[in-house]
Amino acid sequence: MVAGPKLDFVGASETIITVSFTPLLSHDNYLLEWKEYPQKWDIDGQQKSINAKEVPRSGNNKLLTNIEGLNPGTTYTLRLKVVVAVNGEEPTTGRPSPELIIDTEAVSCTPKPSQCLIL
Numbered sequence: 001m002v003a004g005p006k007l008d009f010v011g012a013s014e015t016i017i018t019v020s021f022t023p024l025l026s027h028d029n030y031l032l033e034w035k036e037y038p039q040k041w042d043i044d045g046q047q048k049s050i051n052a053k054e055v056p057r058s059g060n061n062k063l064l065t066n067i068e069g070l071n072p073g074t075t076y077t078l079r080l081k082v083v084v085a086v087n088g089e090e091p092t093t094g095r096p097s098p099e100l101i102i103d104t105e106a107v108s109c110t111p112k113p114s115q116c117l118i119l
Contacts, residue, residue, distance in 0.1 A: 001084075001094045001095050002024070002026075002027065002082045002084060002094035002095070003082070003094055003095040003096070003097060004021075004030065004079065004080035004081045004082050004094060004095065004096055004097035005021040005022055005023065005024060005030075005080060005082075005097055006021065006022075006080075006097050006098055007019045007020075007021050007078055007079070007080050007097055007098075007100045008020045008021060008062070008100075009100060009102055010064065012102055012103065012104050012105060013104065013105055014070075014072040014073075014104055014105045014106070014107055015068065015069060015070050015071070015072060015104065016066050016067065016068050016070065016104075017034075017066070017067045017070060017076060017078070017102050017104065018064060018065070018066050018067075019032075019064075019065060019067075019078060019100065020058055020062040020063060020064045020065075021062060021063055021080060021097075022061065022062050022063075023052040023063055024082065027052075027082045027083070027084070028051055028052040028053055029049065029050070029051055029052070029082070029083035029085075029091075030049070030050040030052070030080055030081065030082060030083060031047050031048070031049060031050070031080070031081045031082075031083055031093055032047065032048045032049075032050055032065060032067070032078065032079075032080055033045050033046065033047045033048075033078065033079050033080070033081065033096070034046055034047075034067055034076050034077065034078045034079075035076065035077055036071070036074055036075065036076055036077075037075040037076060037077045037101060038077075048065070048067065049083075050063065050065055070104050071104065072104055072105060072106055072107045073103070073104060073105070073106035073107065074103070074104050075101060075102070075103050076101070076102050076103075076104065077099050077100070077101050078099065078100045078101075078102065079096040079097050079098070079099045079100070080096065080097040081093040081094055081095070081096050081097070082094040
């Protein structure tokens with residue numbers, strides 16, 4: 001069974017994590033899964049379908065994707081699976097990629113720099 005490509009961390013904000021991966025030449029459909037650490041995949045895991053033909057690519061031909069609506073200051077575990085369809089049967093998934101563990105940023109109470117314009 002085909003394993004999902006390795007996920008690379010691109011960035012994180014308070015509620016969004018951005019990752020990239022190099023798609024396999026033999027597959028276009030993937031399932032990005034995430035959960036809060038250390039919750040269980042089968043109970044708390046969430047997922048997002050990715051079609052390699054519909055997702056923007058970076059300069060090095062990697063696919064970029066976001067996970068949105070996350071909790072600030074929280075640790076998440078992410079993994080990627082290849083979606084495999086065999087002769088019109090119900091699609092199945094391959095083995096998961098290595099897990100990537102990422103923290104979202106905490107909400108900041110520090111004032112942001114402001115700019116003044118005197119006329």
